[in-house]
Amino acid sequence: MNRNRLLLVVLLPLLLTLAAGLGYAVLSLPEQPQYLQKLVMDNMAESGVSHPVTAVLLNFRAYDTLLEMMVLLLALLAVWSFDMTDPKHKTAPNQVLDTLTRLLTPLLILVTAYLLWVGAHAPGGAFQAGSVLAASAVLLSLAGWRLSNKLTALPLRIVLVAGPGVFIIISALTMLLEGQLLKYPVAQAGLYIVILETFATLSIGATLAALFLGVRPGKTDKDKGGKHK
Amino acid sequence: MNPANFYALVGIGLFCIGLFGMIINSHLLRKILAFNIMGSGVFLILVALGRRADNMPADPVPHAMVITGIVVAVSATALALTLMIKVTTITGQATLPDEDDK
Incomplete structure (x- = not known):
């Protein structure tokens, strides 16, 4: 207890000083550069x-x-390498959750597509769409739904690397065509961005949902966590 | 004081509260939560400072940085939570071992 009080006495003034310093820095910033x-x-x-x-x-x-797509993939690899075990909840989801999930999933997928498309001219884009997709997958997994074992092995991994993979392919392509990394030809820039965003959305959704589940699917051949694309 | 500065100051407050929570709590889940509050503070500062003057459009660069930052923060949090669960299953408690306890 005594140690905690000492900590507080030392810590609080230090933090207040830090806050004051940061506040001064923010307030003394020039007008928008x-x-x-x-x-x-x-x-x-x-x-x-x-x-x-x-x-x-x-x-x-x-x-x-x-690089951010790579960070996501690396985090997932790190989580999977911890060899977590799936908490097996055998209870069936109650009817409200079950029905609501069935109703919401198509809607969430529709919202994903909308956010992805609207990103070109309004707030939205791959990350927002991917998060909504991941949310629908998390909802499904909470309702007890699991991806079938056939899909967890290779197809899931293909979806996970599709975003970074397509990104790398397009990077290489732009290197060849324009001689500079990720410098799109001006006329087709919109097309390149839509392709990148579509695959990035799928990968971000899948990766975030897999991060939530935490269990490497197909670790054993019994019902290990899965997800939906 | 214009709204942008106000939000930025609130962000600084969140950052300091998070830092405080991270230092005084020994439970790892509380540390992870505090770390996320710190991150939210930083995001709030960046978003607010993207539009410092009322008569100007928002600067897209900090906003893009925040989107990137949120996704990275989420994945880092997932990794941290996995580590925490592993520590808890191995040692039986959700705190890091203290030097004094030895």
Whole structure:
């Protein structure tokens, strides 16, 4: 107890100092700088989409997004390597959850498609769509639904690497065509972005849901966690 | 004070609360939660500072960074939770072993 009080006496002033320092830094920032924003706005016409955030994510800084897909995949590999066991809940889901899940899943998939498509000109895009897809998969798994064993082996892994894989293929393609990593031909930039986003959505959804379940599917041939595409 | 600065200050508050929680709690789940609160604070600062002046459009670059950051934070949290479950199943408690306990 005494140690805790000492900790508080030392810690609180330190944290308040930190907060004051950070607050001062924020308040003393200059008016909005124009440099990066202007750069983005000036090049919007070449980006292939009309929403600036999507343009930054999938075109101007697509390299970051590529690495981010890799981070997701690495996190999943790390989680799978821990060899977790599936908590087997044998109880059937109650009827409300069951029915609601059946009703919501198609709706969530529709929302996924909408978010993916609307990302070109309004807030939305691969990450938001992928999260909604993952949410529907989590809902399904909470209702006791499991992907059949036939699909957990290779097909699931193909879906997981589809996003990063297509990203790498397009990176290589742009290297060959334009001589620069992820520099799309201006005329087809929109097409490239839609292809990238579609596969990224599938992979992000699958990866997030698999992270939630935590169990490497197909670890043994008995009912190990699965998911839905 | 314009709204952007206010939100940024709230973000700093969240960051400091999270840091405080991470230092004083020994339970690993609380540490992970506190870490996420810190992250939310950082995201709030970035989103708020993306539009500092009212008469200007939002700067898309910090907003794109936040989207990236959220996804990475989610995957890092999943990894941390898995580690925590492993620690709990092996040692029987959800705290890291203390030097004093030896």
